[in-house]
Amino acid sequence: MSKHVLFIHSAGPQSVHEGSDALKASLVKQLSNDYEWVAPPMPFPEDPKYAQWKAVLDESFASIHDGVVLIGHSLGGSVLLKYLSEEKCHVSISTLCLIASPFWGVEDWRREDFVLFEDFGSRLPTIPHMYLYQSKHDEHVPDTHMVYYSEKIRSLNTRLLSGNDHLFQDGLPELVADLKELQ
DSSP states (O other): EEEEEEEESOOOOOTTTTTTHHHHHOOOOOOOOTTEEOOOOOTTSOOOHHHHHHHHHHHHHHHHOEEEEEETTTTHHHHHOOOOOHHHOOEEEEEEEEEEOOOOSTTTOOOGGGOTTTTTHSSSSSOOEEEEEEEETTTSOOOOHHHHHHHTTTEEEEEEEEOOOOSSSTHHHHHHHHHHHHO
16 A cells, blocks of 8 residues: 655646646656655645635545655645644654745744744654755745754754755655655
8 A cells, every 4th residue: 555645835826837846746756656646736826825725734634544744845834834733633644844845934934824833843743754855045945944943843854955946846856765765
């Protein structure tokens, strides 16, 4: 039986070759034999609201199985952390992978509906493997956001990557390697 992956895309346009599309396609291609993918379209990605994205997560979590791998790209990662730290999760999560996820409430990142509780790290369910992948020179989400997350989530494995990638349209081999190592 294959493992389940719940993939939550970034904000912004999500048509073919936009937003998280190429990243997701690359991950699916490289991991397709081992994982069954759920990647719901999130509502109004060009003007996202947490309450609307939360409603989709409620539905998604109702249909996934224990041992799920969660992957959130950019805003998708932030939303997963908010959801997991504020809602009761009824499935076990084997791995959480955050990709270039903004830390809301710092610097110029002030979308109040996405801000996490101060103690959000202690509110997360037990997740054996947690990763954050961030490009050192990401032009959208500064690498300082990785530092904020690592200060709040002590068990977070951080992967600071060279370059300026945010969309990872050519894939994310580090994430693929980490997941394959866990099998």
